[in-house]
Amino acid sequence: MTRCQRGLTLIEVLGAIVLIAIAGVGSLQALAAISRAIQTAESRVIAYQFASSKFGDLQVTFFEKRSFDISEEGSFRQGGIEYRWFARAEEVEEGTSLGQLSVGVDWGAGRGAGNYGITMFLLQRPEEAAGE
Numbered sequence: 001m002t003r004c005q006r007g008l009t010l011i012e013v014l015g016a017i018v019l020i021a022i023a024g025v026g027s028l029q030a031l032a033a034i035s036r037a038i039q040t041a042e043s044r045v046i047a048y049q050f051a052s053s054k055f056g057d058l059q060v061t062f063f064e065k066r067s068f069d070i071s072e073e074g075s076f077r078q079g080g081i082e083y084r085w086f087a088r089a090e091e092v093e094e095g096t097s098l099g100q101l102s103v104g105v106d107w108g109a110g111r112g113a114g115n116y117g118i119t120m121f122l123l124q125r126p127e128e129a130a131g132e
Contacts, residue, residue, distance in 0.1 A: 039112065046078055047105040047116040050085065055103045055118045058087045062122070068099040083107045097124040 008016075061070055070089035075082060085105045092098045104117040 036111070040114065042079065043081060043107055043112070043114055044116060046081075047083065047107060047114070050076075050083065051103045051105045051116055051118050054085060054087050055101070055120075058089060058101050058103060059120075062089045062099075062101060066124070081107050081112075092121070098122070099124065 058070065058072075062068075068089050068091045070087070072088075073084070073086040075084045077083070083105055084107070085103070087103045089099060089101050092100050099122045100119060101122060102117065102119045104115060106113070106115045108114060
């Protein structure tokens with residue numbers, strides 16, 4: 001007469017625990033990577049919005065002053081991240097009427113660091129450059 005055995009052996013239980021642990025570690029690593037990607041995307045959106053707004057301000061200032069001699073910089077903190085920015089209007093080469101408007105935003109350090117910039121070239125007409 002044979003006896004029917006029910007249940008799992010210790011080896012089978014330990015094997016199942018190891019497989020669950022490996023799957024859990026992999027899932028946690030995937031969640032950490034997703035979290036970093038979301039943080040990077042949020043930082044880029046903040047930098048893009050700020051740079052776009054500051055670029056519009058720079059264009060207005062340039063067209064009011066008609067000067068390539070504009071330079072501003074500063075920083076702000078949002079969401080625990082420090083952002084540094086600059087806005088410049090400058091001649092590409094002295095004595096020419098070719099200018100460049102630039103806005104840049106840098107943030108973070110190490111793996112979470114990034115930057116975003118906008119640049120536009122302008123050519124003043126001779127009468128504008130002479131101040132007529």
